[in-house]
Amino acid sequence: MTDSTIRGETHAALITAPGSGQGKSMVTAALARLHRNAGRRVRVFKHGPDYLDPMVQEVASGQPVYQLHPWMTGEAECRWRLAEAARDADLILVEGSMGLFDGDPSSADLAILAGLPALPVIDAWGMAQTFGAVAQGLANYHPDLAIHEVIANRVGSPGHGRLLAESMPTGLSLLGAIPRHEAMKVADRHLGLVQAGELAGLDAQLDAAAEVLKEAGLDRLPARVTLDAEAPELPPRLLEDVRIGVARDDAFAFLYRANLDLLTQMGAELRFFSPLADRELPGCDALWLPGGYPELHGGKLAVNAPMRAAIRAHHDAGRPILAECGGLMACMGALVDGEGHEHAMLGLLPGTAQMAGKLSALGLQSLATDTGELRGHTYHHSLLETPLTPAAHARRLAGSPGEPVYVEGRLVASYFHGYFPSAPALAAAIFRGEPLHFTQDKN
Known part of the structure; x- marks a missing residue:
């Protein structure tokens, strides 16, 4: 030993x-x-x-x-x-x-x-x-x-x-x-x-x-x-003094504890907020909109106009946002829930997220950049209709293209859920708003 x-x-x-x-x-x-x-x-x-x-x-x-x-x-x-x-x-x-x-x-x-x-x-x-x-x-x-x-x-x-x-x-x-x-x-x-x-x-x-x-x-x-x-080595302090607003409520709850731990260990200050209940963002330099069940709370998200405006203002100011799965759905112009009702969303990305009534994607995937390979998975029951061209695709374990990754300004959005400790430098780069250089094919 x-x-x-x-x-x-x-x-x-x-x-x-x-x-x-x-x-x-x-x-x-x-x-x-x-x-x-x-x-x-x-x-x-x-x-x-x-x-x-x-x-x-x-x-x-x-x-x-x-x-x-x-x-x-x-x-x-x-x-x-x-x-x-x-x-x-x-x-x-x-x-x-x-x-x-x-x-x-x-x-x-x-x-x-x-x-x-x-x-x-x-x-x-x-x-x-x-x-x-x-x-x-x-x-x-x-x-x-x-x-x-x-x-x-x-x-x-x-x-x-x-x-x-x-x-x-x-x-x-x-x-x-x-x-x-x-x-x-x-x-x-x-x-x-x-x-x-x-x-x-x-x-x-x-x-x-x-x-x-x-x-x-x-x-x-x-x-x-x-x-x-x-024992592992401590991660580098790549997020020293970076304040990250983390959405956490019944609509956005898919958060790995290891991801939160890593951000804190890299120096970030995490400030939790509720897109359902709060009317303004906490003071923050970056936002994380994780997965969850926005489709079950579409009406409540849509009528919270102050919060929607605050997140749009954050984006318009060029501050970083990571949106995963349910977070991606919330970034679209509209969300159609499982009963066919359409709800206005944040409008950061053009198009609509619509519940499919069945499993749309499932499995382990990874996202490769010159900053590291982020490993994770996908699991969702909705589909996107958008004119956007993906900046890259995650990759399934077999090597075929997986989830599209959209980059709009400093917004990075995908159905892909990442496990941050697999690529600490890449996670830090996203929340610092640094340009991402993807190393796999874009299609």
Whole structure:
């Protein structure tokens, strides 16, 4: 070990599933609340690009939640965040994404990289002895992945639970059988879970869900692991004394904690404001309009004329703006919501954003410039109609063109969501309003 090595030992597991829709998000949250209520310090992480699940996990654990993804955040950062958390936490839970082996890199890849055991949540609805076969298939699929226990979800009765336990093959056991229960359900909408701040009674529901898991025998801690990593170097102070106004409310809420941390570490002062409720901007040198749900609040955004005028004045004065996904939609001349109603937006870019009624784009992408390669993702249900020619395109992992990037003055706007720590100098350049020199083809 070197002087910069971080090492910690704690109980930890990757909560995963055979596929999406098995209930792993709520099981992770209920486990976090169960052990938190028992007096333990719990840290939760989320595999992959996701804004909504971490909101619920933060309420459940009472601690900040960060994303882990070997490609987007980088392998070294995955190891560092886990090792740092292991120094203080009694329990680390990592919520997987999609199915255990889905994607590249998958949740399994993260578990293998970090040395975490995987704990699959398997929806047992309509299943009997086949449950054991599914568990065995997951456990034997990759020789480097440790799976010793599984969780049965949506179990119909105690007898059903016993049948599932008896179906387990040698070397695997059933940690617990969770019955069907209202406390284990969480509302969702077109981009995923409903934002935690919009869920009335979420704290009480999490407490109830924790009790459901306790009664199902899930109060036992997973295995202990030792995690170590090299501490990263501090980023350069490229945003010293730069004030960044950050939109944050129910319409603009898709903010990675790591992005906010990085801006602060580079010297920026973050000033949060609400485009829905506030009538003026905070004093700021640059603006960040992140993703979210402007389509659900189009009418309220449209009638807040003072805020719209303030953002237009900021743009007209030549000050930098970064607009991501929902922020891009808000920059258009108009937004047509899911019910066909048109709302006037900021008018910084010509054209219309219109809800498509289905998923329009999904996946990991990157944006390459001579200042660095910003990694991130895209996920949206709307389409743009605009006469603008993109300044560049992000790139999908396979290399084909991804999301268009529009540059209008010092406004940089795209459906692409960036993970700033992957390219600190590029993030700083955007908020300083420096010209961007894209290094990939423009089409």
